[in-house]
Amino acid sequence: MPGYTCSLKELLKMISKDEISLDNLEYYLDCVKSEFKGYDEQKDELKLENNDTNRPDLWSLEGTARQILSVHFNERKDYDFFGKTPESKHKIIVSEEVASIRPFIAGFAVSDIEVSDSFLEQIIQAQEKLCDNFGRKRELIAIGVYDAGQIAFPIHYKAAILDDVAFSPLGFEEKMTLREILSKHPKGIQYGFILTGSDAAPILYDDNGSVLSFPPIINSNDLGRVKVGDKRLFVEVTGTDKEAVNLAANIMAVNIADHGGVIYPFAVEYSSMTDVSPKIFNCETEITCEFAEKISGMKVSVDDLAGYLERMGHKVRISGNSAICLPPPYRGDVMHMSDLAEDYCIAFGYNNFEPEMLDSFTVGTESDKALFEKKIRELMVGMSFQEVMTYILTSAENQRDKMRDFSDILEIANPMTETFGAVRRSLIPILLEIESKNPRAEYPHRIFETGEVALPCEESPERSVTLYKVAALIAHGTSNFSEISSVLQSLMFYLNWDYSLIPFEHPSFIPGRCGIIVSGGKRIGIIGEIHPETLENWSIAMPCACFELSF
């Protein structure tokens, strides 16, 4: 969930409503789906975290203020640069070669802005959140911001062979080829993965042929630097998905416009068509009163419904009993009527709904596994066994090496540590692990666990099977087969479960003191005295006898 910080003073200034203060800010943040994470009074730094991974417009000071103003105060800016015709020089000419590398671009220019420290901080944060979270670490989209005062328009978006072009990347004085940037520049190393597999890379030039940037990696050290005091900016977004590129450009544009900047749209000339950005790319979505009522459980008139939806930023027209919504250009999250239904509920206020009890009758039951597990647990406790509960993830060493049993096991491809690098297939190693850690606890030790294990199984759709098992272990100076066998016998007797023992050799157990538990012709478990060598592997100096059973 994207976290972001901003100045509380700036936020309150942007909302400029006297009734909002730090004390009641949380209430207003609800409609933004942002959580208050703390405030540093000395630095005037407000920490927020947004829960909506599908609303990148909200991950900023500007978006937060915009949402609060609209939902609570019904105040919205008219971003009239959407739909304006670009000036003739304001265009990006896209070469055909980029189609196979990074096909889409959007951009706009800004004037009448005073770049200050705090403005720069906010814009850089918005840019980073968009690129990293929404842009999937710049793979989907990447954003560049430039001082427009130094750029000769129009802009040219081309592709170049990695060795053919050299320029000074941000932070470096010397010229480097694109290939050198990918292998030496910190950003090249970090984001180079996006361009792997191709000898060509995207590159942006101004009309004089000077390099603006090497998207999505790095800006030029000469033209690609924004400083405090700059008055005009150029912003571009490149990416692999057209809608995502347009959405990111729109969000950057409205955020900058919220600071007073005048936005100049750009034409984007692809070989086959000409586009414009920022642009309204959303299409209308309809919600009927009937659907809103069905979802919310409350009567609502179409006028009221339209009013609530306008508070969420939509342009709404009423048609019969339907509200037809055009989502604001900075939102790309409306896929279905239900998204509008939620918007309506948020604008109405979740806590203004009267909760209503479910009225249908259903019978509650535990699963058959849980019920059987309960019976086993009752009996084991009755035989004075202490129940233990452990992690399902464990180590391959514990399950395999220490048990001297090297048969197949489920292993994790990306374990955090080897300690949790495998899925338990048996509970016995876990009982032995507990025994090894408790030599000082008063003897005798009688412990058991019931729970899930998983094993490889080719025939199953998940190539593995989850089994429910119970295992019990007895450890004390004279524990032996007969003692554990009588526990098994009592358990099975009271469960009314017929079984027999067939002598068996298993590397974990002492030969001649081990058997498999068989019922209905199927092997259901194992019982025996643990082999001294197994005990040594666990550093256990107490004889142990145990059984394990699948149910």
Add this chain to the structure above:
Amino acid sequence: MNETAESLHPLETAVLLAFKKKERFSSSDLAEAAGIPAAQLRTAIEWLLLKEFITVVETGKENIVSLTALGDSVAENGFIESKILKTLAGHKDGILIKDLPDACGLDAASVNPLIGTLRKSGALTVEQGAAKVVDLKFIEKLEERRKVFIKIRELKSVDLAELSEEERNEARDGFKKRSPEKGYFRIDERTLSDVEITSKGKDILPCLKLRQVINQITPQMLSSGKWREGEIRKYDINLNPPKLVIGKKHPYRQFLEGVRNKLTALGFKEMYGPLVESEFWDMDALFMPQFHSARNIHDVYFLKPSLGKAEIAEPYLSNVKAAHENGGAFSSKGWNYKFDVDRTKKLIMRSQGTALSARTLAGGPDNPGKYFAVARCFRYDQIDATHGTDFFQVEGIAIDDNLNFRKLLGLLKLFAKEIAQADDIRFTPAYFPFTEPSVEMHAKHPVLGWIELGGAGIFRKEVTLPLGVEAPVIAWGLGIDRMAMVSLGINDIRQLFSHDLEFLRDAKVV
């Protein structure tokens, strides 16, 4: 008084009854008079002193004589002087002093200091470096002195007053007060005391009966009726009994069973399913786009690729793919990307219990129907006081043709009341890729204060329709770990799966 008398231990009664004969005994006489061994007498005296039935009176002091190690050697082997003289007696011309220790079979350190003393007492002479014996009678005198050593050795210790005057002198001469180990004898002063009955003791005496006391009732006594002939001793019932090691359910299990009981009581049916899931059921069926940020190797555990790929049943795979790509036939725009069919078959450790809800929806659920699961889930998290490698998630669904947002809030309110004992609740908008509207519930727990109790929402049509369910479905999940920790009295989540046997044995019943 009678009651006190009855609660006395038989040893105490025996000792007190001895005082019927006289009021005062020396300890040794008392043991005999009470007819009990000395060791038990000491215990009985201690008890009776505490109860103030007897008192101890000092009667004087005695000096106890015993042998030191040196004295013991004299008793055993005779004086070293005697050995020296006997050796010299065999050599008429004497023995050079430097050869004397060897000749005696002794070491120089114990022989040399004695030569001067023997010469002074006239037992030997030293001429030209050689010692010669002069007075053989001296040996006899030494043997005479040795008798008292042997006597004390036999007695082990004796009161100085009981020795003859000669013996007393020998003992006193052989006692080195400052460093007793260098002398032949030890003389230790010891306080003598008598045991005397107190007036409180006299008061209780008439109530005491020396009776046959029954400590443990035996089957024989019961069948023979002999228990009638004795008196069953009364116990001090406040003595700490021995601790039992019993069998018990795990405290976390008890807590989870409580939650499970609540949910079944509220009409929910339990679901269960595989620990190893395909990305399809864990995420894609829940309309989480494949590019969702919580789906990479730093969020979920993947099984080793050698295990292979999952099989996904149709029509679910095609339906879900269409829902993701362009909304398919489900009146949605979809996520607008190319759905990776290979990716959806990847096997992972179940990362959310909602996977079970997706399977239940595809399996043809009851309508109306309510389902829940207490499911082990796995997330790629560093293990610390608030994160475990696997944990239980309590979640579920409710299906009914007339479900809506208000009923969702009603259900959450019911959970708050039944599971967290919370009447104060607050709802906030939330985001889950699979529900719309989505809500988070905060509840005021009696101990923890305001907590995030759970998240819920109405499943998106992009989730339910591809799985074949037309009716609205509420999905909910509850965060119960912090409540479990409160009820178990722990503050580290790792203790929920503790390996410490003493901790588990000592844990109270939840």
